[in-house]
Amino acid sequence: xxxxxxxxxxxxxxxxxxxxxxxxxxxxxxxxxxxxxxxxxxxxxxxxxxxxxxxxxxxxxxxxxxxxxxxxxxxxxxxxxxxxxxxxxxxxxxxxxxxxxxxxxxxxxxxxxxxxxxxxxxxxxxxxxxxxxxxxxxxxxxxxxxxxxxxxxxxxxxxxxxxxxxxxxxxxxxxxxxxxxxxxxxxxxxxxxxxxxxxxxxxxxxxxxxxxxxxxxxxxxxxxxxxxxxxxxxxxxxxxxxxxxxxxxxxxxxxxxxxxxxxxxxxxxxxxxxxxxx
Numbered sequence: 001x002x003x004x005x006x007x008x009x010x011x012x013x014x015x016x017x018x019x020x021x022x023x024x025x026x027x028x029x030x031x032x033x034x035x036x037x038x039x040x041x042x043x044x045x046x047x048x049x050x051x052x053x054x055x056x057x058x059x060x061x062x063x064x065x066x067x068x069x070x071x072x073x074x075x076x077x078x079x080x081x082x083x084x085x086x087x088x089x090x091x092x093x094x095x096x097x098x099x100x101x102x103x104x105x106x107x108x109x110x111x112x113x114x115x116x117x118x119x120x121x122x123x124x125x126x127x128x129x130x131x132x133x134x135x136x137x138x139x140x141x142x143x144x145x146x147x148x149x150x151x152x153x154x155x156x157x158x159x160x161x162x163x164x165x166x167x168x169x170x171x172x173x174x175x176x177x178x179x180x181x182x183x184x185x186x187x188x189x190x191x192x193x194x195x196x197x198x199x200x201x202x203x204x205x206x207x208x209x210x211x212x213x214x215x216x217x218x219x220x221x222x223x224x225x226x227x228x229x230x231x232x233x234x235x236x237x238x239x240x241x242x243x244x245x246x247x248x249x250x251x252x253x254x255x256x257x258x259x260x261x262x263x264x265x266x267x268x269x270x271x272x273x274x275x276x277x278x
Contacts, residue, residue: 003056005031006066011048011109013074022048022075032056033065042271047076051275052115058086059126061095068102071109071138076266078112082275085115089123090160097126105138110208110266113142114258116276117247120148120182124160132168132207139208139265143254147247148182148199157199158184168205168237175235176205195243202242202250204257208265212238215261223256231257 010026024038032055039049052067059065071077090096105111118128134140144164148157161183168176181188188194195201209215212233219231219240228244240257242250259270 003031003060003062004064004066005029005033005054006068007033007035007052008068008070009035009050009079010070010072011075011077012072013076013109019045020074021045022077024048024050024077026070033067039274041274042268047078047110047112047266047268047271049078049080049273051273052079052081054081054085057083058088059097059099060088061091061093061097061125063097065099067100068104069111069113070104071106071111073106074108075106076110078114078273080273080275081115082278083116085118087118087120087124087126087162089121090125094125096161097124098128099126100129101131103130103132103140103142105132105134105140107135107137109135110139111142112258112262113140114273115144117145117147117251119150120146120157120160120162122149122155122157122159124157124162127163127165129165130167132166132205133172134168134170134207136171137208138170141204141206141258141261141265143202143204143258145202145242145247145250145254146200147250151199151245157182160184166203168207170207170236175207176237176239198243199245200242200247200250201244202240202254204240204254206238206261206265207236209238209261211264212236215264218264219257219260222260223253226253229253 008028166178
């Protein structure tokens with residue numbers, strides 16, 4: 001009853017005709033998780049865009065996804081997905097699913113990890129982990145957007161159990177450790193001191209900025225002010241949080257923040273992946 005899938009990708013900067021080009025040099029996969037080919041919408045010497053493809057489109061009881069990305073020195077990659085990931089209701093035995101992502105970035109490497117949102121259906125049960133391993137001088141920006149239930153079908157998230165874990169380390173030393181339990185039967189889920197009944201949440205992280213305070217002020221100045229989001233920084237990590245009830249709003253805020261901060265992080269303007277527009 002287990003459908004496991006793994007994908008391991010490696011990116012390296014190579015000299016070709018006296019130019020530095022990022023190439024996808026490692027592709028290993030097992031099960032229904034893979035990529036077609038890299039894209040270069042920013043030019044042949046620009047960022048390498050890659051789409052992670054998971055044909056089933058979601059996780060059911062017993063499924064396990066493992067994603068491992070490594071960006072070498074001087075390489076620059078943007079990784080996204082063609083559609084939302086769906087977390088389906090657990091079976092009658094309550095068997096959980098698992099999704100585990102590891103991001104490795106070497107000195108002078110740049111990784112933008114920008115998957116489309118995750119939709120957790122009522123009764124879903126599983127664990128998501130994101131582990132980010134950086135070397136000094138590495139740059140990384142990414143997000144996780146999670147929507148609970150199916151409001152359009154009047155199917156709220158009233159049963160289920162999700163656990164999220166985030167670990168970010170620089171040279172092996174922890175900068176950001178977080179564990180979150182989403183259980184609609186717990187007082188924290190609806191309490192004003194906790195999630196307050198919100199059905200959509202998002203976290204955007206940035207590491208490697210030269211001017212963290214300036215980036216925060218730029219985001220505050222260009223992203224529409226709202227009580228649903230806030231931004232802060234701690235130990236070299238800039239964190240933007242969204243907590244509300246609108247998936248489109250959460251996506252728009254994260255995308256706008258990315259568009260603002262990307263030039264400050266990489267020196268290049270934001271180029272929206274074509275797959276987001278289809």
